[in-house]
Amino acid sequence: MTEKIRHFNYLLIGGGMAADQAAAGIRSIDRKGSLGIISADSDEPYARPALSKKLWVDSDFTENDTNFHTKEKNNANLFLKTQVTNISPAQHLVTTTDGTKFSYDKLLLATGSKALTLNGPESDLVVALRSKADYRKIRSFSSPHKHVIVVGNGYIGNEIAAGLIQNDVQVSLVISGEQLYDKKFPANLSKQYQDKYLAAGVKIYSRKRAQKYEVEDNHVKLFLNDGSILEGDGLILGLGAQPNLALSKNAHLKSDNLGVVVDKYLKTSANDIWAAGDIICYPDVILGRQNAGHVNHAIKSGYIAGQNMAGKIIPYDHTPYFYSWVFDVSWEALGTVSSNLEMYEEKLKHSDGKVVYYFEENILQGVLLWNAAINLDHFRNILKKKPHFTDLNALLPLEKAN
Ligand SMILES: Cc1cc2nc3c(=O)[nH]c(=O)nc-3n(C[C@H](O)[C@H](O)[C@H](O)COP(=O)(O)OP(=O)(O)OC[C@H]3O[C@@H](n4cnc5c(N)ncnc54)[C@H](O)[C@@H]3O)c2cc1C
Structure with a gap:
């Protein structure tokens, strides 16, 4: 046959x-x-x-x-x-x-x-969030007053922690850094961002690394590198992908x-x-x-x-952006956005919004828009020119961001 x-x-x-x-x-x-x-x-x-x-x-x-x-x-x-x-x-x-x-x-x-995961058994109580099936698992273990542990200081960990706390779930968020998004944002924005989580009731465990987990009787145990153990009704891993x-x-x-x-x-x-x-x-x-x-x-x-x-010959010439939003903060990023770079911010006149400019060896590498609704093509055009800090500083009211 x-x-x-x-x-x-x-x-x-x-x-x-x-x-x-x-x-x-x-x-x-x-x-x-x-x-x-x-x-x-x-x-x-x-x-x-x-x-x-x-x-x-x-x-x-x-x-x-x-x-x-x-x-x-x-x-x-x-x-x-x-x-x-x-x-x-x-x-x-x-x-x-x-x-x-x-x-x-x-x-x-x-x-x-x-999505990356940790050492531990497969369980419906542990989710490295990527798919709709994962979302449904989270829904089933995170009803109000349950305690969910979230690991990770990227957008998945931060967003799901914010989403759960707004659904009356108790949330513990484990991050390896000092503050939320401290690898991306200047310290003042990272603090403003973290304060929103604290005000909403999220318990943050900073400078901790999750090493492994165990599941016992509908309960998850998360083992941290300092020897402590967190226990919860579910575990969400936002460890990157x-x-x-x-x-x-x-x-x-x-x-x-x-x-x-x-x-x-x-x-x-x-x-x-x-x-x-x-x-x-x-x-x-x-x-x-x-x-x-x-x-x-x-x-x-x-x-x-x-x-x-289908037969066209069209170049992909679009420089993409990344975005996220939680509580009342929405941000967008173009290019390299890393707090290892030199950061300067421009405060916007008619809102609490800001634009942070990231420089390496005085050349612009990336831009972060914080609660700032500005057409990204404007920043694409600036980035394209790879401006020197002194040129941009002559045009914009820039202040050192820290
Ligand atoms: C929870 C979550 C929130 C996010 N939020 C944001 C955000 O706010 N902003 C942002 O910019 N990005 C965000 N992202 C990232 C964004 O969703 C991804 O960049 C985007 O989905 C990538 O699209 P893709 O088609 O390349 O891959 P995917 O959307 O991941 O699709 C891949 C598909 O391939 C299938 N597949 C894989 N291997 C095989 C195989 N061998 N055979 C058959 N099928 C296979 C998978 O099942 C899946 O259907 C988020 C991602 C997640 C998970």
């Missing part, structure tokens, strides 16, 4: 934010070609940022509101709970865990990232320590294979070769990769 292989003109691996936009990009050019999307996720493509933000603070916003309806909008075949295990670029063939084979004319790799590169490596696509190497058209080193989103290392027109684990990047790169798969 001959093996049955399903063929698609366009095949997308990954059912995340980049794949959703790639489908839209393809359909903006080609309404007819067959389109398949293979996703390891159990849910259709959805807005991931809502899992740690809007779903916790807006009672009118439900899980269904996060769905992109990618399949219906783009006349696509969506294969959920299906993991691709192998790509053969020479044969234009893809294999999944159950041995099913798919062939393609054009392929997109958009496998996103995997790593791009899922196993497939591209097995397929011998050119990659480096940042991700799958693509050219400015988001084409990989293999014929007829493009890549987008968290997994790529791309030539940013302002910042140079980058990896960007951000939603704005996933959306923009996904759409252009889709258009190029």
Whole structure:
């Protein structure tokens, strides 16, 4: 009996934010070609940022509101709970865990990232937040007055801690640094930010490292490096994420320590294979070769990769930004935003907003907008010119930030 292989003109691996936009990009050019999307996720493509933000603070916003309806909008075949295990670029063939084979004319790799975890047993009480299934687990162990331990000083840890405390959950937040976001923000902003958590009732354990956890009788024990143990009804790990590169490596696509190497058209080193989103290392027109684990990047790169798969030759020349919001603070960042750099701030005239400028050897590297609704293209244009501190200081009322 001959093996049955399903063929698609366009095949997308990954059912995340980049794949959703790639489908839209393809359909903006080609309404007819067959389109398949293979996703390891159990849910259709959805807005991931809502899992740690809007779903916790807006009672009118439900899980269904996060769905992109990618399949219906783009006349696509969506294969959920299906993991691709192998790509053969020479044969234009893809294999999944159950041995099913798919062939393609054009392929997109958009496998996103995997959340890092700690030493300990698998349990529904412990979540390294990445997916909707993870969100549901958190919901089930975090009803009011339960005690949830959150680890991590990145956006996932900080956002979910803020979301839970606003749902009357007791929250302990474990961070390795001195203060929240002290690796990104100047100390005064990091303190302002942290004060919001303290005022809301979050208990912060600073300068502590989580080493391992145990689960016993519906209870989690978290062991810290100073020998102390925290006990809670659930544990959420916000320890960062790593791009899922196993497939591209097995397929011998050119990659480096940042991700799958693509050219400015988001084409990989293999014929007829493009890549987008968290997994790529791309030539940013302002910042140079980058990896960007951000939603704005996933959306923009996904759409252009889709258009190029459908025959266009459009360069990806958008420098993406990263954003987050908690309580009444919303911030956006472009370029390198690190408190190791020299920081100067501009206070905005008609609001409590600020813009922080980050310099290395007196050259501008990044910009942070703190409660400041200003068109980011303005800052892209400034960053592009790589201004010297003295030039910018002559134009703006800059003060040393600390
Ligand atoms: C809780 C949370 C909050 C966030 N908030 C923000 C924010 O505020 N601002 C911001 O800029 N960014 C935020 N991000 C990051 C942003 O969501 C990601 O950068 C974006 O989702 C990346 O899109 P992607 O398509 O590359 O990957 P993903 O959206 O992660 O999608 C990857 C897809 O690939 C699938 N997959 C992986 N391997 C395989 C395989 N072998 N076979 C088949 N399918 C596979 C996965 O199941 C998934 O469907 C947040 C992320 C999370 C988890």
